[in-house]
Amino acid sequence: MEKTSTYTFMAEPFHCDFSCRLAWSHLGNHLLNAADFHANERQFGMTQLNPQHQTWVLSRLAIEMDEMPQQYTRFGVTTWIESVVRLFTHRNFRIADAADPQRVYGHGRSVWALIDTRTRQPLHLATLSDGALTRYACPEEECTMAPLSRVKMAAELPLVRTLDTVYSDVDVNGHINSVKYIEHVLNLLPLDWYREHRIKRLDIAYVAESYYGDRLRFYRDDSQEGLIDVRVKRQPADGGEEQEVVRCRLSVE
Amino acid sequence: MEKTSTYTFMAEPFHCDFSCRLAWSHLGNHLLNAADFHANERQFGMTQLNPQHQTWVLSRLAIEMDEMPQQYTRFGVTTWIESVVRLFTHRNFRIADAADPQRVYGHGRSVWALIDTRTRQPLHLATLSDGALTRYACPEEECTMAPLSRVKMAAELPLVRTLDTVYSDVDVNGHINSVKYIEHVLNLLPLDWYREHRIKRLDIAYVAESYYGDRLRFYRDDSQEGLIDVRVKRQPADGGEEQEVVRCRLSVE
Numbered sequence: 001m002e003k004t005s006t007y008t009f010m011a012e013p014f015h016c017d018f019s020c021r022l023a024w025s026h027l028g029n030h031l032l033n034a035a036d037f038h039a040n041e042r043q044f045g046m047t048q049l050n051p052q053h054q055t056w057v058l059s060r061l062a063i064e065m066d067e068m069p070q071q072y073t074r075f076g077v078t079t080w081i082e083s084v085v086r087l088f089t090h091r092n093f094r095i096a097d098a099a100d101p102q103r104v105y106g107h108g109r110s111v112w113a114l115i116d117t118r119t120r121q122p123l124h125l126a127t128l129s130d131g132a133l134t135r136y137a138c139p140e141e142e143c144t145m146a147p148l149s150r151v152k153m154a155a156e157l158p159l160v161r162t163l164d165t166v167y168s169d170v171d172v173n174g175h176i177n178s179v180k181y182i183e184h185v186l187n188l189l190p191l192d193w194y195r196e197h198r199i200k201r202l203d204i205a206y207v208a209e210s211y212y213g214d215r216l217r218f219y220r221d222d223s224q225e226g227l228i229d230v231r232v233k234r235q236p237a238d239g240g241e242e243q244e245v246v247r248c249r250l251s252v253e
Numbered sequence: 254m255e256k257t258s259t260y261t262f263m264a265e266p267f268h269c270d271f272s273c274r275l276a277w278s279h280l281g282n283h284l285l286n287a288a289d290f291h292a293n294e295r296q297f298g299m300t301q302l303n304p305q306h307q308t309w310v311l312s313r314l315a316i317e318m319d320e321m322p323q324q325y326t327r328f329g330v331t332t333w334i335e336s337v338v339r340l341f342t343h344r345n346f347r348i349a350d351a352a353d354p355q356r357v358y359g360h361g362r363s364v365w366a367l368i369d370t371r372t373r374q375p376l377h378l379a380t381l382s383d384g385a386l387t388r389y390a391c392p393e394e395e396c397t398m399a400p401l402s403r404v405k406m407a408a409e410l411p412l413v414r415t416l417d418t419v420y421s422d423v424d425v426n427g428h429i430n431s432v433k434y435i436e437h438v439l440n441l442l443p444l445d446w447y448r449e450h451r452i453k454r455l456d457i458a459y460v461a462e463s464y465y466g467d468r469l470r471f472y473r474d475d476s477q478e479g480l481i482d483v484r485v486k487r488q489p490a491d492g493g494e495e496q497e498v499v500r501c502r503l504s505v506e
Binding site for chain 2: 071167172178
């Protein structure tokens with residue numbers, strides 16, 4: 001089997017925002033689907049690993065777009081493993097027009113860990129599925145977007161929104177769904193902002209998990225030109241201490 | 254071209270709820286996509302009508318499911334026009350396993366009007382696209398689900414939630430997205446409710462449009478056994494009077 005695979009999606013009308021272009025949260029969903037399909041087809045996906053009490057955990061995701069696909073556009077998401085280093089694997093993405101793959105809309109980078117669902121401990125990846133992950137690593141495939149960078153944020157930021165988690169926030173593991181954080185962060189910006197600005201890149205770090213019943217608190221930092229940083233903290237339902245769960249940086253123009 | 258068409262979708266992991274089955278809001282999205290694809294392919298879809306200052310408006314949608322597709326299942330949504338009567342057209346759906354179409358998961362019914370986007374007036378449908386809509390009507394195709402019924406609700410009901418509309422609620426027309434209402438209504442029920450109950454059928458009537466900036470108020474009636482009724486009202490951003498926008502009935506067991 002090839003090291004890279006391409007999966008075709010459509011910018012469906014209900015997944016587009018007011019500007020008739022695919023919304024970032026749905027694009028994120030398509031990238032995570034492509035990652036899942038690619039891994040399952042190579043025997044190291046959730047389908048194979050979950051019965052062995054193992055699950056992939058998304059640690060970081062970055063997406064950089066020159067242009068968002070317009071409504072009804074069919075686009076391909078090409079994905080491959082860039083590297084496997086001890087406890088983490090880097091997976092990249094290229095988003096291009098399905099009919100004309102030379103027309104590239106943008107790229108993505110992601111970092112994943114594999115954990116044992118019983119102990120919650122990360123697993124060494126080199127030996128996974130008899131080294132399958134390492135065999136599929138494809139560092140020669142070019143990804144023209146800047147590497148992932150750590151989002152450093154001030155300790156104290158203004159609180160801009162508090163949300164109670166609801167049924168539709170929860171994924172099959174009972175955690176708040178990775179894509180829903182992106183949706184909630186983008187909802188901090190008013191519609192008028194989107195009429196005058198464009199998000200060029202989104203970097204999101206999944207620091208810890210949050211659960212149904214948690215209250216999510218969104219803290220925002222606009223102090224750097226061209227950047228909007230958002231920290232999400234959970235306030236556990238049992239009244240425990242507030243804990244950072246997500247850091248997100250939007251590079252805007 | 255055939256009167257019916259079938260479109261295949263997958264119950265993607267991020268579209269499934271905690272029980273690993275497709276969420277109702279995403280199923281609703283797939284049905285509306287199937288309707289859109291079916292109409293576009295027959296020259297009376299949004300693609301053809303929008304440039305003529307016409308747009309389809311969903312008036313009512315009902316979905317009845319014996320079972321929800323499990324994660325990764327490929328299912329087909331078959332759709333056809335049941336009838337065209339003056340200002341309204343009835344469109345039905347059948348949801349079945351893609352590999353085994355005899356295995357039917359459920360059905361849907363919907364009612365649509367076509368409006369002139371300049372005057373907001375409904376248009377007579379018999380003459381649309383030289384009678385194309387009427388030519389494709391297929392009353393002989395069986396839909397085994399009970400007809401649409403009017404949801405009658407008490408005038409005064411307890412207010413159970415207030416939501417400010419946000420960026421992701423808004424569709425390409427600047428209105429609150431039909432699917433988002435379903436998501437918001439289903440979010441009124443706590444996760445524990447879903448562990449012990451099942452929604453058999455969802456009926457939703459789109460009474461009026463709401464807009465970005467509106468505050469949505471959710472009123473709930475649990476007084477009838479096996480039914481959960483929800484009325485949604487909009488409180489306009491400009492401080493105008495509260496107005497009913499959606500009525501939704503969940504038939505539960």
